Amino acid sequence: MTNSKAVALAVGFMILLNLTGHCYGALEFGFYNGKCKLSDVEDIVRRTVYSKFLKDRTIAPALIRMQFHDCFVNGCDASILLDGPNAEKTAPPNLSVRGYNVIDDAKAAVEKVCPEVVSCADIIVMATRDVISFSGGRRYSVQTGRRDGRVSLARNTQTLPPPSASVSSAIRAFARKGLNPTDMLYLLGGHTIGIAHCSLFQDRLYNFQNSGKPDPTMDATLIASLRKTCAQNATLDRTVNLDQNPLSSKVIDKSFYNQIMLRRGILQIDQQLALDGLTKSKVAAIAASSDFNTKFGQAMVKMGAIQVLTGTQGEIRKSCRAINPQNMIPIINI
Structure with missing residues (x-):
């Protein structure tokens, strides 16, 4: 089986091009300042995550683990969030990863005031920073401006070091x-x-x-x-x-x-x-x-800057669990 066929089976679609129309540069602190009118994107995420944290404090280690498992595969591109029969989240190391609902809710809250501007990859990084601060850690500033990846393959999780690693x-x-x-x-x-x-x-x-x-x-x-x-x-x-x-x-x-x-x-x-x-x-x-x-x-x-997609790379997903429909067509005769 060719690599192309493997990708086709894994995600079911071929990506064409990004049509969201937003122009993004390199990572920077305060990237979203002024991009959502008067809305403070980071505060919206913080408040959403805090409401979840009050109900379940175990989302703190869950999101720390999620960011690690996302960044160590294709880079910090939210590929771990994509659904699919052979997506990253189906791989054995990721079967116990959780907290997807927290990211979904934070994304929905941001989309209400600032549609198709804030990436899921940035939300993972912001939400993780927030639960760390809620759990006694020192609040730190995060760089934003990531875009979301379009490839999620279970086999790529081999880059994750196992618990028994030397x-x-x-x-x-x-x-x-x-x-x-x-x-x-x-x-x-x-x-x-x-x-x-x-x-x-x-x-x-x-x-x-x-x-x-x-x-x-x-x-x-x-x-x-x-x-x-x-x-x-x-x-x-x-x-x-x-x-x-x-x-x-x-x-x-x-x-x-x-x-x-x-x-x-x-x-x-x-x-x-x-x-x-x-x-x-x-x-x-x-x-x-x-x-x-x-x-x-x-x-x-530093980990949050691994192999990030910026500029015209990637996309800004409408749903963190799926590639934007306009950026893909069905695979035919590959």
Whole structure:
């Protein structure tokens, strides 16, 4: 099967050209100022997201994860939002990604006052910044001006580093996206909030690397505790907090680094950050620092600039879940 046919099966349409008529340049802070008359686009998004956050605070780690999974595939182009039988959201690493309804509602609120101007890709970045600030993180300014991509293929998610990745392979994966090891350490600090399913680390509790024993790098007390939640033959895939400090597992702070230094990391990659010679000294420095929230925000901004579409590239979707109809025709005889 040719690549063209694979794309045809994945998205069902071929993109022609962008007909939205809006001219966009490079990313910039305050990009939408004056583009929606008197409406403040970022405030509309913030208020919409806040109403969702008050009802469900777990949307904070969900949106942080969504932005990461979007940016690490085709770049920050909202391709993770597109529906389709073989779209990115159908790939195994993305089956547990959620928060799509939050982006949908923020997009609908913006469209009411400023139709076909604000991209879904920008809304992901703005909404993620907002939930970080609602969760105790420092509010940071985000660059906007992204346009939405038109390609979403499940197979492209292979660029996402798995939870069992080694530190060196994770560094290489981040480097391919223009992010250095320090950026990686701060971005993985997003695990200061959120959960992990038992299936992602169960081998560490019972049969690490087919040894028949638990991972020797995990604290024995933590192993005993986690086994109560993650039974070896359980049929239900339960969850645990990524930050095992119960006082801060829902707060954006540096506690995650203290926990992994105590060998209380849940995911293998998280624990290895505190043990590997490539990263352990930096982990200790972050744990002792007072500027994690600032550095975390800066790393999120840098990640938000990965392979963005600007200018005449991409489109401004009317719905975050579908390519604009005028920009595609049915595939015929490919």
